[in-house]
Amino acid sequence: MDLLSGALQKLAEAGLPLVIRVPLIPATCTILALLGGVLGYFYGPYWGVRKVPGPPAMPFVGHLPLLAKYGPDVFSVLAKSYGPIFRFHMGRQPLVIVADPELCREVGIKKFKDITNRSIPSPISASPLHQKGLFFTRDARWSTMRNTILSVYQPSYLAKLVPTMQAFIESATEDLHSKEDITFSDLSLKLASDVIGDAAFGVDFGLSKPHTQHQQNDKEIENFINQHIYSTTMLKMDLSGSFSIILGLLIPILQEPFRQILKRIPGTMDWKVDRTNQNLSSRLDEIVQKKMKGKERGTNDFLSLILSASESETAAKNVFTQDYISAVTYEHLLAGSATTSFTLSTIIYLVAGHPEVEKKLLEEIDGFGPCDKIPTANDLQRRFPYIDQATIHTFLTILDFELQVVKEAMRFYTVSPLVARETSAQVEIGGYVLPKGTWVWMALGVLAKDPKNFPEPEKFKPERFDPKCDEEKQRHPYANIPFGIGPRACIGQKFSLQEIKLSMIHLYRNYVFRHSPDMEKPLALDYGIVLNFKHGVKVRAIKRT
Numbered sequence: 001m002d003l004l005s006g007a008l009q010k011l012a013e014a015g016l017p018l019v020i021r022v023p024l025i026p027a028t029c030t031i032l033a034l035l036g037g038v039l040g041y042f043y044g045p046y047w048g049v050r051k052v053p054g055p056p057a058m059p060f061v062g063h064l065p066l067l068a069k070y071g072p073d074v075f076s077v078l079a080k081s082y083g084p085i086f087r088f089h090m091g092r093q094p095l096v097i098v099a100d101p102e103l104c105r106e107v108g109i110k111k112f113k114d115i116t117n118r119s120i121p122s123p124i125s126a127s128p129l130h131q132k133g134l135f136f137t138r139d140a141r142w143s144t145m146r147n148t149i150l151s152v153y154q155p156s157y158l159a160k161l162v163p164t165m166q167a168f169i170e171s172a173t174e175d176l177h178s179k180e181d182i183t184f185s186d187l188s189l190k191l192a193s194d195v196i197g198d199a200a201f202g203v204d205f206g207l208s209k210p211h212t213q214h215q216q217n218d219k220e221i222e223n224f225i226n227q228h229i230y231s232t233t234m235l236k237m238d239l240s241g242s243f244s245i246i247l248g249l250l251i252p253i254l255q256e257p258f259r260q261i262l263k264r265i266p267g268t269m270d271w272k273v274d275r276t277n278q279n280l281s282s283r284l285d286e287i288v289q290k291k292m293k294g295k296e297r298g299t300n301d302f303l304s305l306i307l308s309a310s311e312s313e314t315a316a317k318n319v320f321t322q323d324y325i326s327a328v329t330y331e332h333l334l335a336g337s338a339t340t341s342f343t344l345s346t347i348i349y350l351v352a353g354h355p356e357v358e359k360k361l362l363e364e365i366d367g368f369g370p371c372d373k374i375p376t377a378n379d380l381q382r383r384f385p386y387i388d389q390a391t392i393h394t395f396l397t398i399l400d401f402e403l404q405v406v407k408e409a410m411r412f413y414t415v416s417p418l419v420a421r422e423t424s425a426q427v428e429i430g431g432y433v434l435p436k437g438t439w440v441w442m443a444l445g446v447l448a449k450d451p452k453n454f455p456e457p458e459k460f461k462p463e464r465f466d467p468k469c470d471e472e473k474q475r476h477p478y479a480n481i482p483f484g485i486g487p488r489a490c491i492g493q494k495f496s497l498q499e500i501k502l503s504m505i506h507l508y509r510n511y512v513f514r515h516s517p518d519m520e521k522p523l524a525l526d527y528g529i530v531l532n533f534k535h536g537v538k539v540r541a542i543k544r545t
C-alpha cells in the first residue's frame, strides 16, 4: 500500500495527470479479463474437442449456415469429407457426430456407462414441459423411471391394445375413397394421436372419427392437440425457431433471461410457445390429478398403470412426482404421434410410387387370411432384431415382407436422424479422447444412407432386408437403427410397430394409393426435433374390390 501511494505521489510531483494514468492498468486488466472470459466462453467448448476433424466454424453461428444450405443432408455431406467421426458446431456448441455403425455400438452399448445421458439442445432448454420426460432425465432418476415404465410395457399390455388400435384404424379409414384427394399425413397424425391418447391417458380424443361422430367437447380437444402440435413443431434445430431458441444456439447463457422477458411480451413467438406450454401443462395436470385421486383410473392406459406402479414402489414414488408423471405421459403423446404417423405416411407414399412393391405387399396381406381376421400381437411383434439382443425372435412369420417394407421406409426416411447423448466422464471414441460433458450425437440418418451397408441407398428396395439375401447377411448389425441403440433405445418401438403394421394390413386390404397430382417430388421435409413434412403426403385412395 505504501509502495502504491509512494508511486502515486511521484507521478503527481512529475505533474502527470493522475486521473488518466492511474485507472489505466486496472481498466486494461478488466478489458483483458472480459475478453478472456468471452473467448473462453465461446471457444472453451471447442477446445476440448479441437482434435476431432471438422470444417472451419464461423464465429457465433458455427456450422449453422451449412445446415441452412444442405438441410438434413448436411451430416452425410460432412461424413464424406471428414470421415465417420467429425465436429459440427450448432452455434457455439460443438457436437461430435458419430456416423458409423461400429462407433454407434461403442457410444450406445460398450461405453454406455460413461455416456448415459442426453445433451439438452437449445429448443428443449427453452421448453420446461419437454424436459421432465424419460427422454431428457438423467442418471439415477432416468434408470428408475425407465425401469418403472418398462414394467408397464409387458407383452400382455401391448396385446390388450390391439382391439382398441384396430377400432381406431377402422373408423379413421372408413371412406377414404369418397374424397378426391386426401392429405394422408394429416389423417395419420390424427389417428396416431387418438391411439396414443387412448393408450397413454385413457382418453378418446375423437380426432380421426368421421365428422358426423364428433363429440361435443371437440373444440377443446382440437385446441389441445393443435397446441401440442404447435409446441412440438416449434422445436426447430436451425435458425427458424423462436428468438430464445436462436439465442440458445448462439449465446446459450442469454437464452433463459431473454426467454423470461420475451414470454411476457404478447405477440412474440416465445410468448405463444409459453402460453401453449402452460395450457398443455395445466390440462395434463388436471388429467393426472383426477387419476391420482382414483377418479377415472383405468386398467389399460399408461397413466393409470404408471400411477399404480409408482404407488407400489418406494423408489418410483420418490421419482414420479406429479410433474414428472405429467411429463412422461405427455411425452407419450409427443413421441408416439409424430414419429409413428410420419413413418406410416412415408410407407404409403413410397409404396404408391413402387408398383412392384405394392403388388408383393398386397399378395402377402391377402394371403394372411380373410378380411375379418385381425392379426394378434404375436403376428405383429417381429422385432428389429439388433436393438435388444436378449429377445431376438428368429422365426419367420407370414408377414415378413410387410416388415421389410417398414424397415426400408424407416431407412429411406429416418424420422429421428440424430440421437443426442452426452459424456459424463472422459471417454475415448474412435481414437479421440473426449472430455466430460461432450455432446456426442449418433447420426442414424447418415448410417441409413451409407452405400457400404446399403448399395444404391437412394433406391427403395424392401428386399434388401430379406433375411435370406446376401446384402442383409453381410450388413453391419447396427447399420439400420431407427429406434436407437442400447439401454437407452426407444421404449415405444413395439408399440409403434404394432400400430403401423395393423394400419397397413387394414389399409391395403381395402385400398391402394396413388400420388395426388399436387404431390411434390421429391418429398419436401422440415427439419425439427424430428423430421416432418413440409406440405404433407397427398394421395388418392382407390377402393379395392
Ligand code: HEM
Residues within 6 Å of the ligand: 108, 134, 135, 136, 146, 331, 332, 335, 336, 337, 339, 340, 343, 415, 416, 419, 420, 482, 483, 484, 485, 486, 487, 488, 489, 490, 491, 492, 493, 495, 496
Ligand atoms: C416410428 C416410431 C418411433 C421412432 C422412429 C422412434 C425413435 C426413437 C429414437 C431414435 C429414440 C432415441 C433412442 C436412443 O437414444 O438410442 C427414441 C427414444 C424414445 N422413444 Fe421413440 N420412436 C418411435 C415411437 C415411440 C413411441 C410410440 C413412444 C411411446 C409410446 C416412444 C417413446 C420414446 C421414449 C420415451 C424415448 C426415450 C427413451 C429413453 O431415453 O430412455 N417412441 N425413440
